[in-house]
Amino acid sequence: MQRPLPTPSPLEQPYFDGCREGELRLQTCNHCHRAQFYPRVLCSHCGHDDLTWQPASGRGVIASFTVARRAVSQAFEAPYVIALIDLEEGVRLMSHVVDVDPEAVTVGLPVTVAFEVWSEDVTLPVFKPH
Amino acid sequence: MKYGFEDIVIVGMAETDLGVVPDRGPIELGAQAVSLAVNDAGLKLADVDGLITCNSLVHPVMYHAEATAEYLGIAPRHCMAVGTGGGTTFTAIRYAAAAIQTGMAHTVVVSMADSMRSFMTRERAMVVQASSGHPAYEQPYGPTVPAYYALIAQAHMAQYGTTEEQFAEAMVSSRAWAALNPTAQYRERVTVDDVMNSKPIADPLKMLDCSIVSDGGAAIVLTTRDRAADLPHKPISLLGYGEGHSYEHISQSPNLTTSAALPSGQAAYAQAGLSPKDIDIAQLYDCFSVALLIQLEDLGFCDKGEGGRFLQSGATQPGGAMPLNTHGGMLSHCHPGNPGAIFGLTEAIRQFRGEAGERQQVDPQRILLHAQGGIMSSHATLIIGKEA
Numbered sequence: 001m002q003r004p005l006p007t008p009s010p011l012e013q014p015y016f017d018g019c020r021e022g023e024l025r026l027q028t029c030n031h032c033h034r035a036q037f038y039p040r041v042l043c044s045h046c047g048h049d050d051l052t053w054q055p056a057s058g059r060g061v062i063a064s065f066t067v068a069r070r071a072v073s074q075a076f077e078a079p080y081v082i083a084l085i086d087l088e089e090g091v092r093l094m095s096h097v098v099d100v101d102p103e104a105v106t107v108g109l110p111v112t113v114a115f116e117v118w119s120e121d122v123t124l125p126v127f128k129p130h
Numbered sequence: 131m132k133y134g135f136e137d138i139v140i141v142g143m144a145e146t147d148l149g150v151v152p153d154r155g156p157i158e159l160g161a162q163a164v165s166l167a168v169n170d171a172g173l174k175l176a177d178v179d180g181l182i183t184c185n186s187l188v189h190p191v192m193y194h195a196e197a198t199a200e201y202l203g204i205a206p207r208h209c210m211a212v213g214t215g216g217g218t219t220f221t222a223i224r225y226a227a228a229a230i231q232t233g234m235a236h237t238v239v240v241s242m243a244d245s246m247r248s249f250m251t252r253e254r255a256m257v258v259q260a261s262s263g264h265p266a267y268e269q270p271y272g273p274t275v276p277a278y279y280a281l282i283a284q285a286h287m288a289q290y291g292t293t294e295e296q297f298a299e300a301m302v303s304s305r306a307w308a309a310l311n312p313t314a315q316y317r318e319r320v321t322v323d324d325v326m327n328s329k330p331i332a333d334p335l336k337m338l339d340c341s342i343v344s345d346g347g348a349a350i351v352l353t354t355r356d357r358a359a360d361l362p363h364k365p366i367s368l369l370g371y372g373e374g375h376s377y378e379h380i381s382q383s384p385n386l387t388t389s390a391a392l393p394s395g396q397a398a399y400a401q402a403g404l405s406p407k408d409i410d411i412a413q414l415y416d417c418f419s420v421a422l423l424i425q426l427e428d429l430g431f432c433d434k435g436e437g438g439r440f441l442q443s444g445a446t447q448p449g450g451a452m453p454l455n456t457h458g459g460m461l462s463h464c465h466p467g468n469p470g471a472i473f474g475l476t477e478a479i480r481q482f483r484g485e486a487g488e489r490q491q492v493d494p495q496r497i498l499l500h501a502q503g504g505i506m507s508s509h510a511t512l513i514i515g516k517e518a
Contacts (some may be wrong), residue, residue: 006266038267064288064386066280068272069330082332084281094268094381102333103187107288108371111347124270 001075005122012039014053019123024056024113026089037091058113060087060127067102081105085127096126104129133354135401138227142171142351143479145487148464149315151345152248154383156186157194159243159347161201167239167349171463172362179277180235181206182222182459185466186211187258188249188427198241208235215503216415217373219471220510224371226352227336236353242469250343257312258467262505264379276340278380278505280332283420285386291306292423294334296438300323300419301338301461303446308458308489309383310448314343316462339419341460343468348472356457366482369496370513372397380505387435391428392403398428398498398511406430409513410494411481412452414476415501416459425500426454429511448489456481456489471501475512482516 008016018025026035031048037058037095039071042049068076081097083105097105098114111127120123144166146159154162160183168175181204183195191197194211208229212218219242226238250258262278263269281472286292301320308314320338328337359366374390374397377383399405412431416422431452432440440446446454457463457477460470478497480486499512 003272003461004260004265006270006271008266038264053363063280064285066277066284066335068274068335069278069332070274072259072272072274072277080272082273082277083282084272084386092381094264094271096271107284116199118270122270 001073001111003075003118005119011041012100015039016122018053018055019115019125022115023060024125025053026056026091027051028054035089035091037093041128048089057088061112062097062105062107062109062111063092065105067105083127086109097128099128133231134246135227135231137355137367138230138352138481139355140202140350140368141353141357141361141363141365142167143476144170145348145473145476145491146243148313148346148424148433148473149249149344151245154245154345155221155249156189156197156244157191157201159345160198160241162199162244163347163349164202164239166240167241167351168410170363171351173237173351175204177237178204178239179206179231180208180226180238182210182212182226182238182240183454184218184222184468186244186246188254188462192228196410200512206235208238213468214473215415215508216501217503217508217510219469219501221373221498222373222514223352223512224352224510225476227368229353230354238355239349240351240352241347241349244466244469244476246465246467247345247467249345264381266380266400268379274332275475276335277332279418279420280335280507281380281454282386282424282462283334283445285369286420286424289387290438292435292438294326294443295322297334297339297423298322299438299441300416300422301325303441304455304459304461305414307456307489308462311458311463312487314458314463320377335418335420341417341465342462344464344466346464346466346478347469348476350472350475363483364517365518368512369401369515370398370400370511373402374509375507378504378507383506387424389424389428389502390509391425391500391502391511394509394511395429398513401514404496404513409496409498410453411456411478411491411497411500412454413478414455414459415471416455416461417465417470419461421502421506424506425502428499430500450451453491456486458493472500474499478514
């Protein structure tokens with residue numbers, strides 16, 4: 001059984017291309033200079049549509065997390081840590097926290113991005129404690 | 131004739147068999163609910179000129195309201211199916227009122243039913259589960275619905291010091307009420323220890339922090355106060371209504387621990403000219419223990435961050451100061467998916483009529499109902515009152 005895979009639109013493709021190249025990319029607004037996640041046709045902060053892809057630091061902290069004790073499907077093996085990560089750039093995204101004892105994960109834990117191959121075409125960001 | 135919101139009243143309600151109902155499918159339960167509710171209102175099916183239904187997650191159909199009307203052999207002037215999440219229950223009631231106010235219909239039935247317990251296939255369950263997350267930025271990480279709510283629970287624990295034992299009190303309270311309700315699916319009382327020892331699902335949530343899976347349906351009949359004058363039941367007034375929508379996907383939530391139940395409740399209180407202390411019974415959306423706790427805070431029944439201690443105080447249980455989900459709620463009574471919140475409304479009407487058996491409160495005057503959909507995303511609050 002396969003994990004659910006994103007089917008990116010052309011607009012979203014640079015994010016997924018970046019992941020394959022080992023770089024976390026965020027859209028940044030040339031008008032208000034804020035970053036956003038997920039990618040959109042306009043800036044969700046100010047509404048302007050002048051956006052540039054920029055590499056992110058890949059550093060953040062855990063805003064919240066859960067240890068899934070029951071997997072959503074046979075494609076996943078419980079336990080796994082699902083977390084919301086607040087990046088230094090001021091955006092939040094969902095991801096996995098890996099290479100860690102699930103019992104040691106806490107809100108506020110500093111983490112750094114890593115990349116995991118999800119399928120032949122898709123690589124996604126995951127996070128590890130510093 | 132033009133009608134205002136204050137002219138629209140509830141005149142009838144009914145529930146189908148609830149719990150495990152393997153001999154009826156969703157459309158059959160929904161049609162049965164309409165028929166029973168119309169009868170309860172002292173009307174005939176032919177009087178129904180507006181029908182609002184909730185699409186089924188188990189057997190979704192195009193034009194669900196129209197299919198239900200056809201099944202019943204009626205041809206209403208207005209039909210609409212809603213089919214998103216729990217929050218739409220009270221939005222549908224507001225739409226029914228709006229349809230009457232604007233002359234689109236004069237007698238509207240809101241009917242919701244589904245058969246999650248007896249008719250859900252494994253494949254369909256996967257589709258429904260997956261539909262709640264963002265397809266590109268959440269679902270690939272394998273979150274379950276309880277996991278989304280667990281993210282909120284963990285954040286509340288970190289911010290306010292809420293404990294797992296306090297979350298567990300939600301089910302303790304729910305079962306204390308359900309034990310008094312013959313139609314509740316689970317009626318056995320539980321202790322905090324029972325909840326703590328139930329199967330871990332997504333930390334900190336356990337099996338008994340989660341709502342149940344049921345079959346069942348209910349319908350509500352609304353019309354104008356002048357039309358209600360010669361109907362058998364004393365009409366029930368709509369006093370206030372509000373909504374709040376601040377995101378759809380949990381990873382986009384601007385605030386994990388304060389929800390859009392706050393503006394939703396504020397709007398409803400403002401329209402009704404009431405405050406939380408004026409509410410005699412609250413029927414809130416208890417899909418998970420943590421959802422209930424946050425609604426208690428955001429709707430003003432306790433201070434922010436105090437939801438855990440409030441539940442622990444016993445205030446929400448039979449004999450407590452703030453009777454909560456007096457039918458047992460979706461944690462114990464009936465949760466057939468999207469229709470789950472409608473049983474808070476049928477129970478509220480029963481409480482106004484003095485027909486709530488062992489659960490009956492002393493002459494309640496004002497009841498607040500709240501439902502939410504998505505992951506604490508989309509909120510609707512309805513305050514209803516007994517006619518003088």
